[in-house]
Amino acid sequence: MKIIELTEDVSLTRDIETSTEKQRESVGAIINQVRQNGDKALKDLTEMYDGVRLENLFVTEEEIKEAYNHINQQTLESLRRASKNIQSFHERQTRQSWVTTNEDGTMLGQKITALDSAGVYVPGGKAAYPSTIMMNVIPAQVAGVRNIIMTSPPDREGKLAPAVLVTAAELGVTHILKAGGAQAVAALAYGTETVPSVDKITGPGNIFVALAKREVFGQVDIDMIAGPSEIVVLADNTARPDYVAADLLSQAEHDEMSSPVLVTTSKTLAENVQTEVEKQIAELPRKEIASASINDHGAIYTAAELDEAVEAVNQLAPEHLEIMTKNPYELLGKIRHAGAIFLGPLSAEPVGDYFAGPNHVLPTNGTARFSSPLNVDDFTKKSSIISYSQTAFERDAEDIAAIARLEGLEAHARSIEVRKKGEN
């Protein structure tokens, strides 16, 4: 890993998967095909891309029962404990509708309503990602979304991974579509004969899923388009190099494009982490991926002072930030931009990825400047409430008509004045 002295400007060498014109065209064509031919298109496209002709697009009760046979009891208990923590953290986020009732008789407020429905995309492939299911489904359930539908591409036998089915079933999600790619997104956005359309689609996916989400945005809401994963560790000389190295590598194993970065005030730590990374990386099963990430997008920045290091963190606006300094809590107020902030030597990133309770769907690619972790608010919306009384109306009518006329909107003014004339 390169050790670089911190200068004024710092930025991650972010390497975003960019789409080609051909991919965009292909996604457009797939969406149109699903809109026009519904279930038939879904089956045709699944045959083409996933190599299996499905008779039934949905997972059956039998398949879910069968899946339980392939999960060991201890893992199941671990998933249940994780799920309980995630639920508990998200329940603290729920908000109430509110009104102000004024003495003049007016009532103003915000009504908070859950979305009617949500669709969760779960990637397929060799590994199963139960945590993706929990992190997307639980906030929607806590918000009060009544209809949740999950979708994931089947394997060549037309099956989904047991861990995926069991995790969904544990959360009470039984409406599971076997479809992936842009076709799954199109089905959720527009509906088919058997797939109900939803109000919002969340969950990670490959470039085709990302392009399709961007394309249907407006028809439905979407979560953010996730970029490669990032970690920044902010550490002083009290940090243990083996912990720091392990955490950088946990990020690096995700993807060749992941960015693992250390910002430290200690040159000694910088050098020791450099050594530890070499040592630990050699023993990793995914060492090729991790090496590419470390070499191409990893960096160790050394700062003269802690404040300078903190400012670099704010410039990077990382997805994950670990603070391993003498007193991490006193730095919290200075951190303006980070998706999740892990404080102290034991708050390793995987604690948050899987278990502690906060969401692991986090803003990447510097968007922590303006975006938030997935949360309960994302599955609710607000409506303004306005109730005006006679007293308030009479007091304010002239002001309102004056501003309407200043903006050249006469009918707006008249809608006020017709009421001044009337006996109410």
Added chain:
Amino acid sequence: MKIIELTEDVSLTRDIETSTEKQRESVGAIINQVRQNGDKALKDLTEMYDGVRLENLFVTEEEIKEAYNHINQQTLESLRRASKNIQSFHERQTRQSWVTTNEDGTMLGQKITALDSAGVYVPGGKAAYPSTIMMNVIPAQVAGVRNIIMTSPPDREGKLAPAVLVTAAELGVTHILKAGGAQAVAALAYGTETVPSVDKITGPGNIFVALAKREVFGQVDIDMIAGPSEIVVLADNTARPDYVAADLLSQAEHDEMSSPVLVTTSKTLAENVQTEVEKQIAELPRKEIASASINDHGAIYTAAELDEAVEAVNQLAPEHLEIMTKNPYELLGKIRHAGAIFLGPLSAEPVGDYFAGPNHVLPTNGTARFSSPLNVDDFTKKSSIISYSQTAFERDAEDIAAIARLEGLEAHARSIEVRKKGEN
């Protein structure tokens, strides 16, 4: 206005301004030009599109002083009262960071932070829109955004409308760029020699502004892309036809593409509103626009029962909903989708457009199913806080490593296990 008996499915004949390939190319080229040539590009493009060569891209103190000479004192007082109400309503929306501190020593929470900066686009043209400025700037200020920059296209003399300058100055916004269209959006998103880049761009604009916002989304955050305005009035036989007609017309005068809709349980009201609309429209200065809107996108739906009418409203998911029934309050719980809900005969839409306090930037085009009025949350973001204790770590380490391995991420498991070995 057509009177139509309500059948099962109802939808607004929404007519969205769609962009052409040529417009998209043009916007892409403008954005590139501004990114490459900065201020020079801004000046060149302003000369080309607004017909004026600017020496100074920013409004000066003298121009603001001068603008006050063109505003009458009464209008100024009306604007100040509106601003006070808007500020007061938005202040009630502010949220606190929170943590849970558990007996096991863990601390979890959400840190709420204001965005560093925001840019507000204010359309130019003949009419000035002080309300746009108030509705976009005040939520950002209440959220705590430190740097707010406004932008609006200059007229052929290189000036902005006095009402725009005065409203901005009243709110304390003095950083005002003279630029419009895609070039203004590009400057705010990427910055130039003199224009600082911002984290979020809000405010309405024409198709070029909308396309540019969509294009820079991801680099910065944006508010929603607004469609044409909509009103749905839900009324029974207690409603006054002259009020209903005036409110439908206040929407209709905005734009030929606006949708003014009445849903009523009373056939008599339906007919009387039809007559009243004819009568009132004849006297409106913008009667051509209003007529086009009423004829092409207006409708009166009659329902057999109130519940059926309410369900139609939810299907329409209107931007503005007025409820003029015997007891509007008891319907509030049944309304699932609406941007703003106006209750009772005196809560005319312009009360909310300008004055009561809630925001007039509302979800259009059916997006009230999943979107909210512009609000203080839109100018903040959350960061998760995770602090794990020794006790909690030891208790949970095995669970966390188990889930990591289930997902095939060995380095995640090791980042936990390296800590189990260490003395902390």
